[in-house]
Amino acid sequence: MYDSGKSQFSFHANTGLIINFDRHVVIKILKKSGYEWADVTTALYRVNQGEKESVNNLKGFTYNLVDGKVEASKLTKESIFEEKNTDNWTSHKFTMPNVKEGSIIEYSYRIQSPFLFTLRDWTFQRTIPTLWSEYKAIIPEYFDYKQVSQGYEPYETYTANRVNVELGLTGNNPTGKEHHWIMKDVPALQEEPYMTSINNFVSRIEFELGQVSFPGQMITNFNNTWEKVSANLMASDRFGAQLTKTGFTKETLAPLVANESDPEKKMQIIYAYIKENIKCNDHFRLFAENNLRKALETRTGSSADINLLLVAMLKEAGLEANPVILSTRSNGFVGSFTYPSISKFNYVIGHVIIGEKEYLLDASERDAMPNMLPVRCLNREGLLVSAKSSRWVSLMPTTKASNMYQSSFVIGKDNSVTGKIEHSSAGYAAMSYRKKITAEGEKKYVEKALSKTDYWEINKFTIRNADATSEALKIGYEVNLAGQEKPVNTIYLKPMQNLGEKENPFKLDTRKFPVDFATPIDETHVYSYTLPEGYKVEEQPKNAVISLPENGGRFIYSITVLGNTVNVMSKLTINRPSFQAAEYPNLKEFYNHIVAKHAEQIVIKQQSN
Numbered sequence: 001m002y003d004s005g006k007s008q009f010s011f012h013a014n015t016g017l018i019i020n021f022d023r024h025v026v027i028k029i030l031k032k033s034g035y036e037w038a039d040v041t042t043a044l045y046r047v048n049q050g051e052k053e054s055v056n057n058l059k060g061f062t063y064n065l066v067d068g069k070v071e072a073s074k075l076t077k078e079s080i081f082e083e084k085n086t087d088n089w090t091s092h093k094f095t096m097p098n099v100k101e102g103s104i105i106e107y108s109y110r111i112q113s114p115f116l117f118t119l120r121d122w123t124f125q126r127t128i129p130t131l132w133s134e135y136k137a138i139i140p141e142y143f144d145y146k147q148v149s150q151g152y153e154p155y156e157t158y159t160a161n162r163v164n165v166e167l168g169l170t171g172n173n174p175t176g177k178e179h180h181w182i183m184k185d186v187p188a189l190q191e192e193p194y195m196t197s198i199n200n201f202v203s204r205i206e207f208e209l210g211q212v213s214f215p216g217q218m219i220t221n222f223n224n225t226w227e228k229v230s231a232n233l234m235a236s237d238r239f240g241a242q243l244t245k246t247g248f249t250k251e252t253l254a255p256l257v258a259n260e261s262d263p264e265k266k267m268q269i270i271y272a273y274i275k276e277n278i279k280c281n282d283h284f285r286l287f288a289e290n291n292l293r294k295a296l297e298t299r300t301g302s303s304a305d306i307n308l309l310l311v312a313m314l315k316e317a318g319l320e321a322n323p324v325i326l327s328t329r330s331n332g333f334v335g336s337f338t339y340p341s342i343s344k345f346n347y348v349i350g351h352v353i354i355g356e357k358e359y360l361l362d363a364s365e366r367d368a369m370p371n372m373l374p375v376r377c378l379n380r381e382g383l384l385v386s387a388k389s390s391r392w393v394s395l396m397p398t399t400k401a402s403n404m405y406q407s408s409f410v411i412g413k414d415n416s417v418t419g420k421i422e423h424s425s426a427g428y429a430a431m432s433y434r435k436k437i438t439a440e441g442e443k444k445y446v447e448k449a450l451s452k453t454d455y456w457e458i459n460k461f462t463i464r465n466a467d468a469t470s471e472a473l474k475i476g477y478e479v480n481l482a483g484q485e486k487p488v489n490t491i492y493l494k495p496m497q498n499l500g501e502k503e504n505p506f507k508l509d510t511r512k513f514p515v516d517f518a519t520p521i522d523e524t525h526v527y528s529y530t531l532p533e534g535y536k537v538e539e540q541p542k543n544a545v546i547s548l549p550e551n552g553g554r555f556i557y558s559i560t561v562l563g564n565t566v567n568v569m570s571k572l573t574i575n576r577p578s579f580q581a582a583e584y585p586n587l588k589e590f591y592n593h594i595v596a597k598h599a600e601q602i603v604i605k606q607q608s609n
Contacts, residue, residue, distance in 0.1 A: 001130040002026040007120050008138040011167045021120040024108040027128075031101055037128070038062075038096040038105055045115060046088055053113045055092045060107035062098050073098035075107065117222065119145050119207035122181070125153055127198075130186040135205070140165045140176040144210040147179075148339055151203025152512045156184040181205060193505040194515045196379070199332040201513050208339050224340040226383060230390035233325070233342065238287040240387070242308055243323075246316040248293045249309075257317055263354045266317050267361075271370065274310045274363040284364075284376070286325060286346050303347065303364035310350045310363045320353045324360065324393055326382035329518070335381045336392045349377060351384050351393065360393070367434040367469050372399045375428060375518050378577070397577055400520040401428035405499060405527075411604070413532040415491050416483030423449075423475045428519045430473040437466055446475070455481055456497075491535065491604040495527060495559065495568040500598030506588040514578050515587055521553075521574035529566040536607050537561050541600035546593050548586055552576055555590065557597045566602065 004024045011017055027037050046052030060075030080094040096105045111120070122135035139145060158181050165176040189202055213219040234240030256273055257266045278295060283302035288295075292309045295301035301309070307323070314321035325345045327334040334344040350361040360382075365374040373395065381392045402425060409419030425433055437445045446461045460478040465471040506515075531537070543558040553574040560567045572594065579587055 001028075001126060001128055001133075003124075003126075003130060003133045005120070005122050005134070006136040006138075008136075009140055009143075009165065009167055015114055017116060017167070019113045019116065019119065021111040021113065022108070023111075024106075026104065026106045029099055029101060029103045029105065034128070035099055038099040040094050040096070040107065042092045042109075042111065044082075044090045044092050044111070045113070045118070046090060048087060051114045052090075053111055053115070056110045056112060058094065058107070058109040060094065060096055060105070062096050063104040063106070064098065064100060065102065116143070116212075117209040119209070121204060121206045123202055123204040124181070124183040125151060125186050125189050125203040127188055127190060129188045130183070132182075132184055133186055134180065134182045136181075137179045137207075138163065138165055138176060139179070140167065140174045142174060142214050143212055145207040146210050146339060148206045148208070149204070150206075151201065153183055153186050153203040156182040158182070192508065192511065192513065194517055195513055196329045196516050197332045208341060226336075226340045226390050226392075229340050229342050230383070230385040233323075233385050234387050236287065239308070239323070239348075240385070242288055242292050243312050243315065246312040249296065249313045249316045252296060253313060253316055263319055264357075267314065267319060267352055267354065267359065268370070270313050270317060271310065271361055271363055274306060274313070275366055275368075278306050278309065278363070280306055280364040284328065284347055286342075286348055303362075306364045307348050307350050307362060310361060314350065314352055322351050322384055322386040323348050324351045324382040324384045326377060326395060327379055328376045329379045330376065331379075333380060345383070347377065349373065349382070358393070360395070365431075366438070367431045369469055372397075372427070372431070374431070378518050397428070397519040399427040400522045401432070401518075402426040402522040403429050403524070405525045407497075407525075407527045408530075409527065410530045411491060411493070411532055411535075412483050413487040413535070413606075414483030414485070415488050417481040419479060421477040421479060423477070424472045425475075426472040430469075433473055433475075434466060434469070437463065442466075446477070449475070450477065450479070457482070487606070489606045493529065493566075493602040493604055494599075495529070495566070495602055496525065496570065496598045497527070499525065500570060501572075501591065501594045502598065504588065504591045504595050506584070506591055511581050511584040514580055515584060516578045517574055517576075519577050521572065523572045525568070525570040527568040529568070531564040531566065531604060533564070534607055535564075535604050537566060537602060538605045539603035540566075541597065541602070544593070544597055546590060548590055549583070552579060552583065552587075553590065555594050555597075559602065570598065 002025065006022045008020055009017055010020055029035065029037065042055065044053040044055070058080065062073040064071050075094060075096060079097060083091045083093065085091055096107065099105065119137060124130065124133040160177050160179050162175060163178045165174050167173050183203065186203065189198060191198060209222045211219055211221045211223065256269050260266050260269060277299055279300045280303055281300055283289060285302040285304035288304045288308050289302045290305055292305065292312055295305040295309050311321045311323050325348050327345050328347050331346045332344065338344065350363070352359045352361065359370045360373055361370055362368045362373050362377060368374055378395055378397050380395055382395050384391050384393050404424045405421060407419055407421045409417050411417055440448070442463050446458065450456050450458060456479045458477055458479055462476040464474040466473065540559050540561065546555045548554070556569070556571045558569050
């Protein structure tokens with residue numbers, strides 16, 4: 001891939017100063033999976049019916065080698081269209097013609113933007129290798145943009161030279177700087193197991209306007225603060241302004257909390273009411289889609305409608321409640337370490353202070369609980385916003401994903417196995433399973449849950465506490481495994497019954513990015529096997545205790561034989577939700593040991609009379 005971009009300013013009599021962004025791309029399509037690179041989408045901003053960005057000078061060709069000659073297929077108007085996403089955003093799309101394996105596609109275009117506060121960002125790294133990626137930005141001395149770089153790939157070169165900037169003005173043109181960034185032979189950035197948004201790690205550069213100083217005019221300072229971000233949000237009609245008028249909730253609140261004086265119980269009652277009565281339409285938003293009264297009346301809304309309504313009702317009930325804005329895991333990191341801007345946030349939840357305790361609440365997720373947010377929200381920190389001030393609050397999980405498998409099996413002389421499995425899950429594990437049960441139904445969920453064992457026949461199952469989110473979810477199975485037609489002399493028993501770790505998720509030798517499990521993990525298996533009469537354990541795996549450095553985690557595996565009973569215990573604990581890239585080799589080796597132990601067999605032989 002070759003990718004070249006350039007941003008420069010120009011003056012037009014009708015529009016004044018604008019930013020021209022030119023891009024030129026060449027990509028070779030090696031296989032069918034690369035056809036997606038022939039579909040190109042560009043986001044364009046507009047202010048309601050006023051100023052807007054536009055695409056001009058779009059040209060494109062697809063080159064194919066046919067009978068030893070290069071044939072060029074031209075991009076036509078029929079393959080170019082626009083889609084309105086929101087009031088402020090439009091997608092400009094085009095599809096390159098006649099794309100095949102071996103094609104080379106080439107296109108170029110210009111985006112004209114009247115929005116001087118936003119200089120076009122540039123991404124050097126893609127999910128395919130890039131041989132050459134460069135970006136130029138020629139910035140007049142009037143503008144001071146803050147530059148924010150991220151990623152793990154080094155620049156081949158970066159230069160910043162003072163130049164005369166041609167704006168097309170009569171008279172003297174200003175001086176300025178020409179910035180030039182180049183990356184060469186950039187490797188593809190691929191998704192890896194236990195990775196947050198790929199956007200967190202891609203090599204790119206972003207810009208934020210700091211100040212403008214035109215000759216003879218006062219300096220305009222655009223340097224933002226989190227206090228300004230908070231104040232603007234609280235003044236927004238689709239956010240804070242909706243929280244200033246909460247009287248419409250009184251009729252709903254009265255029968256719920258009229259006789260309740262305990263603040264924490266009030267919170268629980270209101271939270272439960274919203275979760276049970278207002279259904280999320282699966283639109284995850286920062287700003288309300290509708291006014292909160294409509295969400296209450298129609299009993300449906302986006303995540304923002306629901307959580308802002310929750311805050312409004314908590315306020316009306318006399319509790320100290322405010323919104324917390326955040327960026328979901330799939331959207332990328334944002335926090336106190338980033339430049340103050342609302343643009344990186346995409347979600348809102350509720351926050352309550354009762355005495356010395358603080359609670360984070362998301363009522364758009366039926367199986368969430370106070371201080372146990374949906375996994376999508378577990379993204380470092382969020383910004384608490386209020387009319388008075390703002391501050392950062394931790395979004396790190398305080399609850400584990402816990403699983404406990406307790407089983408008792410009877411082994412037959414024909415190598416058959418019958419028994420019961422009791423699977424108890426709590427915390428984030430239970431939240432995940434409850435969501436799947438709701439989506440798939442109990443029977444289908446159970447079939448899929450045990451399908452990874454390949455061979456169990458489920459005779460009966462029970463599910464308890466499916467709706468009791470404060471209790472452990474319990475799923476019981478009565479199962480059997482068919483044996484041979486006649487007794488066998490030697491039984492090879494896989495004690496983990498394929499319910500353990502079968503494959504190491506960490507396959508690369510090295511890793512540049514953190515490993516993020518989202519939550520701490522606690523997984524325990526306790527199995528009891530009753531041997532057939534006249535049989536005895538001949539070989540068994542050795543017991544093991546393996547620990548990660550810095551108390552990162554621990555794995556315990558033990559097998560004990562008492563008479564004709566074999567007891568197996570496996571316990572995996574991951575104490576931290578994330579590990580730095582430098583810790584990856586230890587983590588990979590840790591899982592190698594677990595996979596190896598869980599694959600070991602017990603050899604059971606019939607004893608001679």
